[in-house]
Amino acid sequence: MTEYEIRELCNEFFDAYQDGRVDVLRRIMSDDCIVWHNVFGRETTRDENLEAYPNSYSGQRRRTYNDRVINAFHDGFVIQYSLNGVMHTGHKGALWICIVGRVRDGKITRIDEYMDTSKFAAWMGGPRA
Amino acid sequence: MSIDTDHRKLCHALFDALEAGDVAGVDECYAPDMTMWINVSGETITREANLDAVDKGRALHRRRLYNDRNINTFDDGFVVQYTTHVVAHNGTEVPLSACLVAEVRDGKISKLFEYLDTTQFRSRAKTK
Numbered sequence: 001m002t003e004y005e006i007r008e009l010c011n012e013f014f015d016a017y018q019d020g021r022v023d024v025l026r027r028i029m030s031d032d033c034i035v036w037h038n039v040f041g042r043e044t045t046r047d048e049n050l051e052a053y054p055n056s057y058s059g060q061r062r063r064t065y066n067d068r069v070i071n072a073f074h075d076g077f078v079i080q081y082s083l084n085g086v087m088h089t090g091h092k093g094a095l096w097i098c099i100v101g102r103v104r105d106g107k108i109t110r111i112d113e114y115m116d117t118s119k120f121a122a123w124m125g126g127p128r129a
Numbered sequence: 130m131s132i133d134t135d136h137r138k139l140c141h142a143l144f145d146a147l148e149a150g151d152v153a154g155v156d157e158c159y160a161p162d163m164t165m166w167i168n169v170s171g172e173t174i175t176r177e178a179n180l181d182a183v184d185k186g187r188a189l190h191r192r193r194l195y196n197d198r199n200i201n202t203f204d205d206g207f208v209v210q211y212t213t214h215v216v217a218h219n220g221t222e223v224p225l226s227a228c229l230v231a232e233v234r235d236g237k238i239s240k241l242f243e244y245l246d247t248t249q250f251r252s253r254a255k256t257k
Contacts (some may be wrong), residue, residue, distance in 0.1 A: 114168075118247045
């Protein structure tokens with residue numbers, strides 16, 4: 001894949017995540033795609049990840065994946081971005097995240113995600129008074 | 130040498146110097162205007178502040194290893210995924226998975242962005 005194609009794939013992935021397009025995610029993640037999170041220190045499959053997708057969104061009214069800084073290498077990419085969320089209380093929070101993705105034949109084959117869970121409380125905000 | 134090889138060597142030089150507590154060696158890897166951003170604080174620090182932290186950090190642990198270095202390079206930088214193994218003065222060892230993105234200019238690191246999970250580190254350190 002060319003650098004351009006890898007960047008396009010990366011943006012397509014994040015646009016789909018933002019818009020809740022599970023069908024697109026399933027198409028651009030390979031059947032054997034693995035997702036690893038530094039928070040849990042374990043790997044999940046593509047289907048486990050997509051199955052958990054609706055629940056992962058339940059705490060927010062809206063999420064956007066902004067300030068995407070993407071660098072591509074021969075079989076993958078690294079993206080640094082801000083995850084901006086609007087909670088059901090109206091609180092707005094931001095998380096800074098880095099993902100390293102591996103690609104093959106136009107699909108993402110592996111995702112390694114790095115974030116700091118100590119920021120989760122500020123991200124969620126307190127309950128509505 | 131290719132850019133890929135140069136960037137990989139620079140990455141290893143930085144981590145080897147950090148492991149050895151070699152502040153001058155770390156400094157060798159940095160451009161004069163180098164800055165470092167850390168997801169833990171969300172702040173950007175200068176080269177001097179970073180070197181000061183490296184220097185003071187030496188006393189905090191008996192040993193710190195940067196293992197499992199998975200490096201990928203691009204035109205003007207590299208990303209390295211790694212596991213830091215910290216050996217405390219009481220002998221306990223705490224692993225921490227982290228990711229570092231570097232921008233490189235003229236063979237020196239001009240920007241560093243570090244991503245790690247502090248909660249995991251603290252909880253593991255506590256249970257040891």
